[in-house]
Amino acid sequence: MRRRPLAPPSPARLTVRPYAPADESAVLRLVNADRLPGQPPATPAMLADALAGRSRADADWWAELDPPVTAVAETPGGGVQGVVSYALRPPDDTGLILWAHCREQAPVARALVDHAVAALAPRAVDAFHLTSALTLGLECLPVRHRPDTRAALVRAGFADQRRWRYLRxxxxxxxxxxxxxxxxxxxxxxxxxxxxxxxxxxxxxxxxxxxxxxxxxxxxxxxxxxxxxxxxxxxxxxxxxxxxxxxxxxxxxxxxxxxxxxxxxxxxxxxxxxxxxxxxxxxxxxxxxxxxxxxxxxxxxxxxx
The missing domain is CATH 3.40.630.30 (Gcn5-related N-acetyltransferase (GNAT))
Incomplete structure (x- = not known):
């Protein structure tokens, strides 16, 4: 008898809560599951910088932000299914979704995006505009590898704009x-x-x-x-x-x-x-x-x- 694939979690079964230090391993697995060819594996040190809002790339722009807020989406059994980090830029009162990972599970992507937008409302929100410490120079969202995250953003009212071609x-x-x-x-x-x-x-x-x-x-x-x-x-x-x-x-x-x-x-x-x-x-x-x-x-x- 063929085993049926596990269904993705439904939005009703997901809880979004603040990131805790005990989530480190699960979050690193999420980040690395989304890793593009040519990108180094994310490490605890890289994650620590990302959580603190530090990055060698775009350092001046990161310095304009308030300390980021990072949240995880989990199922009732406690399994971390996704993570999102967002912050406020006080000079122009704009919100930013800095990075997010969810193994491209559509319900999780929607829950993460909706949570960040609600937290930053009613401000304008930019998503994936800065290079985080979790990557080697990867600015913006790789839309071919991350179709469900892109769909969740568009569903939430975001307009997307081409920025770069990623070559290797x-x-x-x-x-x-x-x-x-x-x-x-x-x-x-x-x-x-x-x-x-x-x-x-x-x-x-x-x-x-x-x-x-x-x-x-x-x-x-x-x-x-x-x-x-x-x-x-x-x-x-x-x-x-x-x-x-x-x-x-x-x-x-x-x-x-x-x-x-x-x-x-x-x-x-x-x-x-x-x-x-x-x-x-x-x-x-x-x-x-x-x-x-x-x-x-x-x-x-x-x-x-």
């Missing part, structure tokens, strides 16, 4: 050319896990191209890469990309790398679109594949009578 490839990338004689130094913020690559002109004076990479526990990220307009069209971007991936492999010991490619058409100029198209072609030829699309969400202020 394995390392090393020995097939890519490199820039001879480029300068490799620490990142501009002093983070020991980052390296800045600089290419100067033939006289060694003007900077013509730069890249910034970082890694955490074998997982690498290409934070940005840029070539001055007058130096384009000669293969420098491809060579710099090869050098950046070699730095991740040889110096920072990364075995894979992710990057975010701009996908936001809001106020994009024709030149922006051309640059984005050229970047996508560069990364595609270099072996990157698209893993997901990252969206941010906004819910307007509720206007009462």
């Amino acid at each position: 490839r394995g390392l090393p990338a020995a097939e890519l050319p490199r820039v001879p004689g480029l300068l490799v130094g620490p990142g501009p913020d002093g983070d020991p896990r980052k390296r800045q690559l600089t290419v100067r002109d033939e006289r060694g004076e003007a900077v013509v191209a730069e890249a910034l990479v970082g890694a955490h526990g074998g997982y690498g990220a290409l934070w940005w890469i840029g070539v001055e307009e007058h130096a384009r069209g000669r293969g420098l971007a491809r060579r710099l990309l090869g050098s950046a991936l070699a730095t991740l492999t040889d110096d920072l010991r990364a075995t894979q790398v992710i990057l975010l490619l701009d996908d936001d058409d809001t106020d994009a100029t024709a030149q922006d679109i051309r640059d984005r198209t050229a970047a996508a072609a560069l990364y595609g030829r270099a072996g990157f594949t698209e893993i997901d699309l990252l969206h941010a969400f906004t819910r307007p202020r509720a206007e009462g009578p």
